[in-house]
Amino acid sequence: GAVVSQHPSRVICKSGTSVKIECRSLDFQATTMFWYRQFPKQSLMLMATSNEGSKATYEQGVEKDKFLINHASLTLSTLTVTSAHPEDSSFYICSADTGIGTDTQYFGPGTRLTVL
């Protein structure tokens, strides 16, 4: 089946630094990738939708200047948390859409971000 990877799986950083998280579709081309945020014991909240070669579409309440998304190729999307603060600590999960039908969304294993 389709595989999505994320790197790193865990990251700890100091407050004020920026962190980049990569999401890759390993064996398929992803026209669209999605970024989610998940707080402990809570559901996934969609942050943004990114299409290859165009600007990401952010959900209401998500700061686009803080969460920079780049979808430079059909297999790679990156999420950069700029000037991270402790409240940005969370589990970030990406998913990728093969573009075939509307049921083909595959999820990455997630990235645990801890900001000290």
Place this chain on the structure above:
Amino acid sequence: AQSVTQLDSQVPVFEEAPVELRCNYSSSVSVYLFWYVQYPNQGLQLLLKYLSGSTLVKGINGFEAEFNKSQTSFHLRKPSVHISDTAEYFCAVTVSGGYNKLIFGAGTRLAVHP
């Protein structure tokens, strides 16, 4: 707009007992429905999905769900659970024929006890 309600935040059950995890949705248009499972510190794995056709959908790991349009429900069931089924389960909905924007329920923690 679509929304998903998972009625139980936690469901404790003994091993080999049957289980039902409840999911109701709200939408003014046709939707596709999904159940995902999340193991600790992992991403989501698709259990099953309803797009159209038969309202009884069978998925992986012995799970099945039934789409009930009149009750706007999509409950997940398994006749006999295993310890390994302990996980978080999410119901999700997306607009049929539209963009793949998934709306998730709050999740149900299934705890299987020996």
